[in-house]
Amino acid sequence: MILHDLIAFDTLRVIWWVLLGVLLIGFAVTDGFDMGVGALLPFVAETDVERRIAINTVGPVWEGNQVWFILGGGAIFAAWPPLYAVSFSGFYLAMFLILVALILRPVAFKYRSKRDDMRWREAWDWALFVGGAVPALVFGVAVGNVLQGVPFRLTPDMLPIYEGSFFGLLNPFALSCGLTSLAMMVMHGGAWLGLKAEGPVAERARTYGMIAAVVVIALFALNGFWLTYLVERYSLVGPVVTDGPSNPLLSEVTRGGSWISAYADRPWALTAPVLGFVGAFFALLGLWGRREVVTLLASKLSILGMISTVGLTMFPFILPSSIDPRSSLTVWDSSSSHLTLFVMLGAAVIFVPIILAYTAWVYSVLWGKVTASDVAEGSHTLY
Template sequence: MILHELIDFEILRLLWWLLLGVLLIGFAMTDGFDMGVGALLPFVAKTDTERRVVINTIGPVWEGNQVWFILGGGAIFAAWPPLYAVSFSGFYLAMFVILAALILRPVGFKYRSKRDSARWRETWDWCLFIGGFVPALIFGVAVGNVLQGVPFHLTEILLPVYEGSFFGLLNPFALVCGLASVAMLVMHGSAWLALKTEGVIAERSKVFGTYASVAVIALYALAGLWMALGVTGFSFAEAPVVDGPSNPLLSEVLHEGTWMVAYSERPWIVIAPILGFLGPLGVLYGIRAGREGLTFLASKTAILGMISSVGLTMFPFILPSTTDPRSSLTVWDASSSHLTLFVMFTTTLVFFPLVLAYTAWVYKVLWGKVTEKDVLEQSDSVY
C-alpha cells in the first residue's frame, strides 16, 4: 500500500476543511482582539499615557497573533487551490484594502512614539484604528458574500472567471454581516482590555463591551433571519462523489431553497448558533459580575459559535457560484491531490502542536495587567 493511502481521500478532505476552520477561528480569537483593541483605541483612552497602556496590552503579541492569518492563507493556497484562485482574484480590491489597513498597524506601533508631538501620535493612533476597524468590517462583508454566492464560473479547463465588482460586494446583507463582525471583534477587544487593564480604561472598556455585546446579539439574529428568509441556498442535485477528482464541473449543483435545510439534515449543528448567542450573553454577565476571565472566555465562545455556524450551515460548500452553480467549490471537489493533503497533514501533526505550545508559553510569560506605572517607567519603550 502507498503510504498516503493510509488515510482515505474523503477523510483527508474533511480533515483539511476542519483545519481551515480551526485556523480561521484561531485568527479571529487571537488577532481578533488586536483588531478590536485598535478599533477602540481612540475611544477608551483619552490621554497619551492611557493610549500607551492600551497599545502595550497588544504590542508584544500582535505579530504572533497575525501568524494565524498567514497560516490560514497558506492552508487555502495549498489545500484548496481553486478557492485561493477565485477568492484572491475576485476579491482582489477588497484584499488590497485589508492588507493596506493591516500594514498601518506595524507602522503605527513603531512610529507613534518616535516624536513627542500630540498631533503626530494622534495621527498614528487613528491609523491603528483603521488597522483594526477596516479588516474587521471587510472580513465580515466577505463572509456575507460567500453565504449569498459569488458571481464566477469555471471554464472547461477550470480557469476561474470572476464576473463581479468591488462595489457589488457592498450589498445590504453583506454589510449587515460586516457590522456583525465589527461588533464581535469590538466585544472581544473590550473583553481583552477589561482583562489586561485597570481603572478608568477597564471601566470604559466594559461600557463599550456591553454595547458591542448587545449589537452582536441583534446583528447576528438579523443576519440569521435574513439568511433564512432572503438568501437562496445551494445543494447537490444528487449525492456527490466524496473521493473523486477535484473537478467541480463534474457535479450538478442547484441554486434554490434555503441554507436552513442543513439544520433538518444535521440537527446537531444547532449547537453553533446557540454558542453564538450564549457567548455575548456570557460577556454581559461577566461584565456585570466583574469576572474578567469569564468575560474573555465568553467572547471566545461567541467567536467559535458564530464562525462555526457559517461553515457548518454551508457544508460541504466553501464558495458557491451564483452565475454558474455547477462551478461552485465544495469540500469534495476543490481540494489538492490525495498525496498533497497527506503530506501537509503529517507535517501539520508535527508543527501545529509546537506552534500552540509556543503561543501558550508567550501568553504565560506576558500574563498580568498593564498599568500606567508600567509604561511611565519605560518611557523610552517602542510603544
C-alpha cells in the first residue's frame, strides 16, 4: 500500500491533532448544553411540568450528541493509542466517575417519565443532575492536570505506570479548571434553555446563564494568570523529529519557563483565548438582551476558543509527564502508524460531513420551543 504516502506522516499527525480538537469541541458544543441542562435542572425547573419542559428541550438530541464523546474515545484509541492507554488507566477512578454519571444519564432520560410516581421522577432528576454536573467538572479537572503534567512514566516496553492518586488530581489549579468547565457548560445550557424553553424555565435559565457567563470570564482569566506565573512549561529538546516512529521515549523533554511563552512563538494562537473571552461576553450580552440565537452562537464560540486555547498552549504536547518528562506524549511521538492515520482520515472525510448534514437536518425538524402544551399533549411520546 503506497497510497498513504500521499500525505506525509507529520502532516497526518497534525491533522489528527486538529481532528481530536474538533471531536472534543463537537462534544462540548453539542452534549455540552445537554449536560448544562442536566446541571441546571434542579434550579430552573420546580414543578414536574417545568422539569419536563427542560428535559424535552434536549430529549430528542442528547443521544446523538453523546456520540461525540464516545467517538472521541474511539478516535483517541485509533489515532493516539498511547494517549488512550496512559490517560484512561491513569485517571482510572475519575474515568469511573464519569462512566457512572454517563450510564445514569441515558437511563434517566428514558425512564423518568415511564412512571407517574413523583419520588421516582425526583430520583431520576438527581441522576440527570449528576449526569450533567459530574462529567463537566471532571473533564475540567482532567484538563487542569494535563496542563501541569501528569505523574506517569513509560517502561521501556511502553507499559504506562501511573504514580499519582485520585486525590492528587484534586489540586487547586485543576479544581479551578474544573469549575471553569462546569461554568462553561452551565452557560451553554442556559443559552440553550433560553432558546428552546419558555416561561419561568427560560427566565430562570437566563439568570443562571448570566451568572455562569460572568464566572466563566473570571475563572478563565484567573486560570490564564495562574498558567502564566505558576505552571511550568514543557519543551522538546534538540532537533525535533516530526515523522519518526511513535515512541515517546526517543525524545528529550525539559521543564521550565511558562506555557505563556508558547504565544510568543505563535502570536496568531492568541485568537483562541480572545475568542473564549469575547464569546462568553457576547453570550452574557445576548442573555441580557434576550437574543437567543446570538447567545447560543456566542456560547459555542466561547467554548471553541477555550478548548482551542488548551490545545494551542500545549502544542506539540498532548500529555506531559511530571515525574519522567521524557515519557511525555507529543503530537510527534504518540500517534498511530502512518497507514492507520491515513485510513482513519479517509473514514473521517467521508463520514463527518454526512454526520453534520443529518444532524443539522434533525435539528431543523425539531426547530421551535418546547411548551407546556407540548408536554401535556405528548404524555405518551415525550420524556
